[in-house]
Amino acid sequence: VRKKMSQDLGFLIPSVHIRDNLDLVPGGYRITLMGVIVGEAEIYPDRELAINPGQVFGEVKGINVKDPAFGLDAIWIEKAQKERAQTLGYTVVDASTVVATHVNKVLQAHSHELLGHEEVQQLLDMLTEKSPKLVEELMPKKLTISVLLKVLQNLLIEQVPLKDFRTIMESLADAVNRVQDPLALTASVRISLSRLIVQTINGSAVELPVITLDPQLEQLLLSSVQQRQPGEDGLVLEPGMAERLQSSLATTAQRQEMAGQPSILLVSAPVRPLMAKFVRYGEHLIHVLSYQEIPENRRVTIVATVGGQADA
Secondary structure (H helix, E strand, O other): OHHHHHHHHOOOOOOOOOOOOOOOOOOEEEEEEOOEEEEEEEOOOOEEEEEOOOOOOOOOOOEEEEOOOOOOEEEEEEHHHHHHHHHOOOEEEEHHHHHHHHHHHHHHHOHHHHOOHHHHHHHHHHHHHHOHHHHHHHOOOOOOHHHHHHHHHHHHHOOOOOOOHHHHHHHHHHHOOOOOOHHHHHHHHHHHOHHHHHHHHHOOOOEEEEEEEOHHHHHHHHHHHHOOOOOOOOOOOOHHHHHHHHHHHHHHHHHHHHOOOOOEEEEOOOOHHHHHHHHOOOOOOOEEEEHHHOOOOOEEEEEEEEOOOOOO
């Protein structure tokens, strides 16, 4: 898991340590990060987990639980029921895969916390071997490691991998002459990585299904951005509207999940960071892109419009 995640994210994940804990129930496990519990569940090594992906055509008997990685309805079944469960539409995995998937999900969700100054320096050292002039031009005269760390963490928070570190640094070399704010620098990098970002979300499909905001709501948010005081980074909406917007986004995202499609919210560039932070409080994974982040070879299809008034 550690090796694969390091490859996917683009930096070396710290070692994962495993130790016994007699306080846990038999079959129970707990995932901690820097001493804080970030995930836990119970497995049954002599059974297999049948996960309901959203639509199955019958029932199987077993121990009803929630899949620890994604929160889906699941059942620990006897191994003899595996073939029948698969025929009914369940995704069936063994106990070790359940744990590995859960650890993978946790590492991905907390990857920005695993990246520190030391890891950034390792990335710079590797890039120096291939592009010494690029690093020399930027570090530390124009860009400090602390600012670079913040930009990279911003990317990881939204599950943007750091694999194309050279493009990231080239984008920063261009943008740092115009802006110094980490959020503005992140926005520039995201545009440079747009093809990678969209491919990570939706593969190679030409059609890109997106959700948009009602024009009046988007204009309200644009005005909110323009009136923000320095240091403010939250979404300014009256509580009722914010709750309705969350509900509407959740309904649409669930519909997308049932259709096997990603949930992508397409907004104007100034609004994108605020909406990205806003959707992270919801239960569903929603990717927030700006119009500038859509590659030319992708065709946008609007599947829903939400406005905080009612479901689309």
